Each structure stands twice: as structure tokens, then as C-alpha cells.
Amino acid sequence: MHKKRIYADNWRHRGLRKALIDDLRQKAQFDERILQVMENIPRHYFLDDAFEEWAYKDTAFRIEADQTISQPYTVAFQTQLLDVKAEDKILEVGTGSGYQACVLYKLGAKVYSIERQEKLFHKTEALLKILGCNKIRTYLGDGYAGLPRYAPFQKVIVTAGATEIPKALIDQLDAPGIMVIPLGSGDSQKMIRLIKAKDGSIRKETHGDFRFVPLLKGVVKDNT
Ligand code: SAH
Numbered sequence: 001m002h003k004k005r006i007y008a009d010n011w012r013h014r015g016l017r018k019a020l021i022d023d024l025r026q027k028a029q030f031d032e033r034i035l036q037v038m039e040n041i042p043r044h045y046f047l048d049d050a051f052e053e054w055a056y057k058d059t060a061f062r063i064e065a066d067q068t069i070s071q072p073y074t075v076a077f078q079t080q081l082l083d084v085k086a087e088d089k090i091l092e093v094g095t096g097s098g099y100q101a102c103v104l105y106k107l108g109a110k111v112y113s114i115e116r117q118e119k120l121f122h123k124t125e126a127l128l129k130i131l132g133c134n135k136i137r138t139y140l141g142d143g144y145a146g147l148p149r150y151a152p153f154q155k156v157i158v159t160a161g162a163t164e165i166p167k168a169l170i171d172q173l174d175a176p177g178i179m180v181i182p183l184g185s186g187d188s189q190k191m192i193r194l195i196k197a198k199d200g201s202i203r204k205e206t207h208g209d210f211r212f213v214p215l216l217k218g219v220v221k222d223n224t
Contacts, residue, residue, distance in 0.1 A: 007045055009042040009044075013044055017042075017056055020043075020058060024058065027058075028076070038072065038075070038103060043056065043099060044056070045127065046097040046098060047069065048063075063096065064119055064120045065119050067097075067213055068212075069096060069099050070099070070212075075100050078180050079100070079103055079157075081178070081180045082157055082180050083155075083178060086107070087110065088109045088154040089110045089112070089152075089154055089155075090109045090153060090155040091112050091151075091153040091155070092111060092156075092158075093113075093143030093156070093158040093160065094114070094143060094158060094160040094215070095124050095138055096120065096124070096159060097124060098131075098136075101128070101136050102133050104157070105133050106133075111136045111137065112136075114138075114142075114143040115141075116142055116218065118220060119224065121140045125138050142218055142219055143169075144166045145166075145168050146169050146171075146172045147172070148168070152174035153174060154174045154178070155177065155179070155180075156169050156179040157179070158179070158180070158182065158215065161183070161184060161189040162182065162189075163183070163184070163185045164183075165179070165181055165183065165194065169181075170196075170202070175197065175199070178194070179193070179196075180193050180194075187211060188210070188211050189212055190206050190207075190209060191207040191210050192205070192206060
């Protein structure tokens with residue numbers, strides 16, 4: 001069980017968040033809809049409260065089970081590449097803190113998100129409920145296999161670095177559909193956008209270098 005935490009989003013948090021969003025606005029031409037959603041989500045809820053001050057810096061941060069909450073810039077970047085439309089059914093591989101899932105949900109998408117670390121999975125599931133994101137469907141499992149029961153997905157987003165594009169995810173992508181996945185074997189990955197056309201043909205684009213924790217196989221049980 002986790003300690004009970006009191007969640008508060010005060011003027012100071014909101015001020016810091018606005019500054020963070022202004023920073024992102026300077027860095028790239030992000031869709032204002034995405035920035036507005038991010039401005040309204042209390043990102044500090046997704047970090048342990050001792051590290052609150054880190055929530056509004058444009059940086060990734062360590063969370064439970066040696067995993068990370070993605071950098072705000074990266075969240076905005078991947079979200080933009082996905083070209084989210086209201087009612088899109090989106091599969092996210094790597095729920096982590098739940099922050100990226102929350103952004104997609106607030107953009108009006110139907111979000112299905114898989115996490116392989118059981119401890120993190122339970123913690124995040126509880127947080128998403130507190131945030132009123134209880135319509136996000138979260139699953140404990142190996143994202144390599146996707147969620148065939150709920151396929152096809154109009155969008156697929158992978159938030160861990162992959163060495164190959166899992167075939168199951170390509171198969172579960174709708175036609176037309178878009179997948180965004182960081183790909184590479186070293187400690188840096190290229191952001192790949194895979195576009196499946198109506199006729200099923202596939203085209204890939206490359207969108208710069210990023211650093212993610214690795215996409216790993218199997219599920220890690222919580223033994224605590
Ligand atoms: N989207 C997250 C980023 C989390 S970091 C956020 O916004 O915070 C990537 C996450 O992917 C980690 O939690 C890691 O445990 C998870 N992960 C890695 N390989 C996975 C797999 N095969 N299936 C599901 N989750 C995986």
C-alpha cells in the first residue's frame with residue numbers, strides 16, 4: 001500500500017507550469033491544443049511529492065521501478081507526430097507514470113495503455129483514477145504483443161526505446177493509421193513515424209534523436 005498523499009495544484013504550480021509551456025513554445029512549433037492540455041495537467045502529481053520541484057523543468061525524471069516520466073518536450077513531440085483526433089483509439093506501450101496517457105486522453109482519444117512493471121502499473125492506475133482519467137484502460141502485460149483483443153488502433157505510441165518495430169504492433173495498426181516509436185540499439189534512438197495508408201502500404205519517416213529507457217520483453221511481478 002502507498003502512503004496517502006494529498007494532491008494540491010496551487011498558484012505556484014500553475015505558474016511554473018505556464019513557464020514550462022512557454023519554454024516549449026519557444027523550442028518548437030507545437031500545436032496549441034497539445035500545449036493547452038499540458039498546461040492543464042498537474043505534472044507534479046506524476047512524481048513523488050519529494051521531487052515536486054522537478055515536475056516543471058523540461059527534463060525526464062526517475063519514477064518507480066527505475067523507469068522515467070518522459071521529458072515534456074518529448075511528450076509534446078510524440079503527441080504531435082501522432083496527429084491525435086478526438087475518438088481515435090490509441091494504444092500506448094509503456095504507461096510509466098501515466099502522464100503521456102493523460103495527455104492523449106485529454107485530447108479526446110480513447111486510450112489503451114500497457115505497462116510491464118506490476119508495481120508501477122498499480123501505482124499509476126490509482127493515480128489516473130484520482131485525476132479523473134478513469135476511462136483510460138490500463139493493462140499489465142508485455143507491449144511487444146500489443147492488445148490484439150482491442151485492435152485495430154488508429155494510433156500506436158511506444159514510449160520506450162525499441163531495437164525493432166514489434167510486428168504485432170504493425171498488425172494491430174489500423175489502415176490508415178500512425179505509429180510513433182523510438183528506434184535504435186545504442187543509448188539514443190531515432191524517433192520513427194510509421195504511416196500505414198488505406199491500402200495497407202507502409203512508409204517511415206525519421207524525426208531526430210531522443211533517449212528512452214529500453215523496451216524490454218516480459219512482465220516484472222511486484223514481489224514486495
Ligand atoms: N509514457 C511514460 C514513459 C514511461 S518510460 C510516461 O509518460 O511517464 C517507459 C515505460 O515503458 C517504463 O515504465 C517501462 O517499464 C515500460 N516498458 C518497457 N518495455 C515495455 C513492454 N515491453 N511493455 C510494456 N511496457 C514496457
